[in-house]
Amino acid sequence: MAHGEDDSGTPHSSASHGSTPRGGGDARSAESAKPARSARSASGVRQGNVRRVLDALRLDGPSSQAALARRTQLSPATVNAIVKTLRADGVAEVRPVNGRESLVALVASHAAVVAVQVNVAAMRAALFDFGGRVRLDACVPLQGEGGSPALVVDMVRSLTAEAGLGPRDFAGVAVGMQAPLARATGAVASWARLQFPEWTDLPVAKTLEDDLGIPVIAENDANLAALAEWTWGAGQGAADFLYVMCAAGVGGGLVIDGRIYRGGDGLAGEIGHIVLEPGGPVCFCGSRGCLTTFVSERSILLALEASGSSRGSLREVVDGARRGDPACRRVLYEAGRHLGRAFASTAKLMAPSVIAVGGTLSEAGALVFDGIQSSVEMHSLRAVSPSIRVCPARLGDDATLFGGVAAVLAETGQGVSTLPAWSKPSKAARQPQIIRDLNSRD
Ligand SMILES: [Zn+2]
Structure with a gap:
């Protein structure tokens, strides 16, 4: 998570995630310059100091006042005064930890999050305003060109305007791309860029952050969905968890010890x-x-065509199988067998305790899962296979969006345990609002 704005209100960006604080020397000179400034600029300095403390709390999570003073390079007295104001405004609270120490923490209800999902064929976004208890959804259909940074910015701005929120009301924006992101550059991996031409070579998080002035996390969509399923869904309580999304393509995400596992170049889980x-x-x-x-x-669809039967989409194949079409049933069962072989190989390497399958394919239910199970049993090590639980994912199409919320809150130290119950995912799918005017600008 990078910073949002500097003290002058100018968008401030950084490609680093959860790394170093803003320059301490800067903070010192701002404080020492205070007496010479006019009343107006003194108020600007005060706002800048407040901002520093808020940034430190967002990056480090709950902190003692002494730690905040060290981190922000502000004097203990200044930090104390700021914490008092933040408490009075209901933005922060002081939590006793033991007899000697108490920690300052942000109150989760004052942090809004926008989660965005960028697919080849559509973009979705949801705003979670924990203060106003609002969730707003938007969806922009695309023509298969994978959207663009400008469209994401439009979408986020449109939602924040509708919610009446400004950049400072946000804990962050999370963007889930339907493509692997290279860890070194933060851009869509070179071999997947054909599907996202407008994003070629752009560091996704930094590009959006520069425009929005809000901290942005960018992540592969399956990684975010994996985090959501681990937090609220099928992977709850699993030490090592593999999530596999089977829809138009096949994506995967690994959560190990509560964190997304990205591997060397960010391409783990493929x-x-x-x-x-x-x-x-x-x-x-x-x-x-x-x-x-x-x-x-x-x-x-190609496998089905060989039988002389033809369907327009995977969903139609699943519907056909439900109605008893034998060719549809067969291709889905065989898809399950293939998945099971891949799971068996994965299990030998990392032995996840739970593998959850999401996406349209998993909606075929027992047909696919019987195929998976037979392959897992046939190809796994005997000692490993009984301990792996393969099950359907639970969060449906919302998984990536909820993963975005979980990722932002984890980055800001707020933790998903502080989320109000209404905001947590439910099995009942919500119907996103279609924003057409955004699409027409394309
Ligand atoms: Zn391949």
């Missing part, structure tokens, strides 16, 4: 590109026989 058949069909990643080439929507 289970869709585990090779099942070295001589299989060519995959868009450049390899052959990846899991994706057997269980993506397109692959399943």
Whole structure:
């Protein structure tokens, strides 16, 4: 999580996440310059100091006043005065920890979060305003070009305006991209950029942060969904958790010890590109026989076509299977078998205690899960297979958005345990509001 604004109100950006505080020397000179300034600039300095304390609390989580003074390079007396004001405004609270120490913490109800999901075919966003207890949803249909930073900025601004909130009311914005993000650059990985031409070589978080003036987290969508399922859904309580999203494509996310596991270049969890058949069909990643080439929507539709039957979408195949169409049932069962083989390989390496499958494919229920189970049993190590639980994901299409909320709150030290109950995901899907005027600007 990077900073939002500097003291002059100018958008301040940083590609680093949860790293160093803003320059301490800057803070010192601002304090010492105080007596010489006019009343107006003194008030500006005060606001800047308040901002420093808020940033420190957002980055470090609950902190003692002594730690805040060290972090912000402000005097203990200044920190004490600011904490008093923040408490009086209901922005922060002081929590006793033991007899000797108490910690200052942000009150979660004053932090709003916007979570955005950027897919090839649509963008969705939801604003969670914990103070006003509002959740606003928006959706922009796309023509398969993966949106653009300008569209995301429009969407976020439109939601914040509707909620009557300014940049300072936000804990952050989380963006889940339907593409892997390279850890070194923060940009869409080079081999996936064809699907997101407007984002080529752009560091996603920094680009949006520069425009919005709100701290932005960017993450692969399946990683966020994995975090949400681990926090509220099928992976609750699991020490090691694998989430696999099977819809148009196949995405995966790993949560290990409560954190998204990204690996060396941020590409960990790409289970869709585990090779099942070295001589299989060519995959868009450049390899052959990846899991994706057997269980993506397109692959399943192609497999069905070979039977002389034709459907327009994976959902239609699932519906056909429910109505008893034998070819639809067969291709879905075989998709499950392929998934099970990939899970068996994964299990040998990391032995996750729970694997959750989300996306349209998982809606086929027992048909797919029977296929998965038979492969897992056939190909796993005997000692490993009985201990893995493979189950449907629980949060549906909202998983990535809720993962964004969880990620922002984790970054800001607020923790999802402080979320009000209304804001937590439920199984009942919400219907997002369609914003058409944004789309027409494209
Ligand atoms: Zn591949």
